Amino acid sequence: MRYALYLGCTAPVRAMNYELAARNTASRLGIEIVDINDFGCCGFPLKSVHYETALLLSARNLAQAEEQGLDICALCSSCTGTLAEANHALQDDEELRERVNEELEAVNGRRYNGTIRVRHLARILYEDVGLERIREAVTVDLSSLRLAVHYGCHYLKPVEAHDRFDAPENPHSLDQLVETLGANSIYYEGREQCCGGGILGADEKTALALPHLKLERVVAAGADAMVVICPFCDIMYELQQRRIEKLYETRYNLPIVFYPQLLGLAMGLSADEVGLPLNRVKSKKLREITGAR
Amino acid sequence: MYTVIDASQMDPTFADQIAAEPGGEHIRRCFACGTCTASCPVREVTDRYNPRRIIHMATLGLRELVLSSDFIWLCSTCYSCHERCPQDVRITELMHAIKNVAVREGYIHPSFRMQVDLLCHHGRLYDVSEFENERRAEQGLPAITERAEDFGKIFAATGLDALIRPEQEGAD
Numbered sequence: 060m061r062y063a064l065y066l067g068c069t070a071p072v073r074a075m076n077y078e079l080a081a082r083n084t085a086s087r088l089g090i091e092i093v094d095i096n097d098f099g100c101c102g103f104p105l106k107s108v109h110y111e112t113a114l115l116l117s118a119r120n121l122a123q124a125e126e127q128g129l130d131i132c133a134l135c136s137s138c139t140g141t142l143a144e145a146n147h148a149l150q151d152d153e154e155l156r157e158r159v160n161e162e163l164e165a166v167n168g169r170r171y172n173g174t175i176r177v178r179h180l181a182r183i184l185y186e187d188v189g190l191e192r193i194r195e196a197v198t199v200d201l202s203s204l205r206l207a208v209h210y211g212c213h214y215l216k217p218v219e220a221h222d223r224f225d226a227p228e229n230p231h232s233l234d235q236l237v238e239t240l241g242a243n244s245i246y247y248e249g250r251e252q253c254c255g256g257g258i259l260g261a262d263e264k265t266a267l268a269l270p271h272l273k274l275e276r277v278v279a280a281g282a283d284a285m286v287v288i289c290p291f292c293d294i295m296y297e298l299q300q301r302r303i304e305k306l307y308e309t310r311y312n313l314p315i316v317f318y319p320q321l322l323g324l325a326m327g328l329s330a331d332e333v334g335l336p337l338n339r340v341k342s343k344k345l346r347e348i349t350g351a352r
Numbered sequence: 353m354y355t356v357i358d359a360s361q362m363d364p365t366f367a368d369q370i371a372a373e374p375g376g377e378h379i380r381r382c383f384a385c386g387t388c389t390a391s392c393p394v395r396e397v398t399d400r401y402n403p404r405r406i407i408h409m410a411t412l413g414l415r416e417l418v419l420s421s422d423f424i425w426l427c428s429t430c431y432s433c434h435e436r437c438p439q440d441v442r443i444t445e446l447m448h449a450i451k452n453v454a455v456r457e458g459y460i461h462p463s464f465r466m467q468v469d470l471l472c473h474h475g476r477l478y479d480v481s482e483f484e485n486e487r488r489a490e491q492g493l494p495a496i497t498e499r500a501e502d503f504g505k506i507f508a509a510t511g512l513d514a515l516i517r518p519e520q521e522g523a524d
Contacts, residue, residue: 071484108460112512228435269394
């Protein structure tokens with residue numbers, strides 16, 4: 060299991076805890092990570108502005124992974140979705156691929172032949188590592204934790220870009236990944252709802268109304284923490300949490316953890332090894348579980 | 353917002369123009385059932401964004417009203433409507449197509465213009481300076497090198513550069 064790690068723009072500067080936990084858990088589960096320094100933006104923000112440019116940015120990254128003969132493992136759901144959608148389009152349509160390749164060759168002499176796969180780390184854990192192997196690696200009891208999983212959007216949708224690996228209406232992969240660790244994945248209203256990150260720049264107040272609604276529902280369901288798998292979802296729920304609390308004159312103090320952080324803690328890694336000190340909303344319960352490590 | 357429509361302003365070719373864009377192909381399939389609007393998480397928090405209404409406005413040919421609006425930029429691209437649409441209108445991609453047309457006609461939301469500028473200079477949405485790399489080193493994470501060279505070339509090759517530059521100069 061060897062993959063090109065696609066960090067994207069957000070994770071490496073805004074969610075180092077996520078990256079750290081991802082690297083430290085992956086290596087212990089037999090996943091070999093290869094860093095490709097030439098990767099740049101996946102193209103996501105430009106799809107709304109200029110589709111052709113967005114596609115070219117995606118193809119540029121896909122070609123770099125392909126040169127190394129590696130599939131992509133992405134940490135950000137938007138990157139996963141954008142690259143997977145572009146990959147789907149380029150693999151499906153030879154004419155389009157030729158046109159994009161002509162432009163790409165003129166830019167940096169590269170071509171993309173459509174031979175690699177793009178998947179999110181959580182999906183790779185689910186499909187390639189497998190629940191069995193993860194279960195075997197668990198050494199710490201997480202059974203006291205009540206967790207609200209947030210799938211986000213681009214991890215699953217559009218389904219054709221992700222080989223329909225999980226159901227968009229009632230997904231299960233992340234619940235299973237959490238429950239495999241011995242923790243409880245609880246139900247809450249509006250589980251499938253978007254974090255609103257896509258419109259944060261366009262209209263902040265409207266964007267923040269989305270995580271407000273979700274935080275209300277997650278807290279009402281009595282969750283100890285929310286589990287996310289995307290650095291931008293994390294920005295909406297964790298980085299913006301204080302602001303949402305101020306706007307709506309309320310208080311949540313809801314810890315947000317990335318799935319690999321939880322995985323690492325279950326595997327007995329220390330709080331530092333999964334970047335827990337970098338989490339903004341501190342979780343007493345998680346701290347107790349990790350003990351002195 | 354809810355004003356009487358001036359029929360002389362309708363452009364019957366607008367939906368065809370959208371249909372010619374990548375992602376806009378299925379606009380004419382819409383039978384206005386409203387599943388998109390009922391599914392939309394943005395619509396749940398504001399009535400300023402309503403996908404069925406936007407599609408209806410587009411098929412009516414209310415070209416300028418749609419392209420110059422703020423509401424087309426409020427799609428969070430969550431793909432809820434996209435997955436549920438019984439007519440496979442592919443609404444998220446359709447919204448991308450409408451925004452692409454808007455950009456070509458000179459209407460780009462300032463936040464997206466800012467993102468294009470960032471990508472042009474850094475190749476990333478968040479720049480990685482020495483400061484960020486020092487913080488990464490403290491965590492034992494490898495340094496990241498910005499590789500922006502390709503981006504300017506790509507924006508020039510696809511014409512995005514020329515598309516957003518004129519107004520940039522005017523704004524300065």
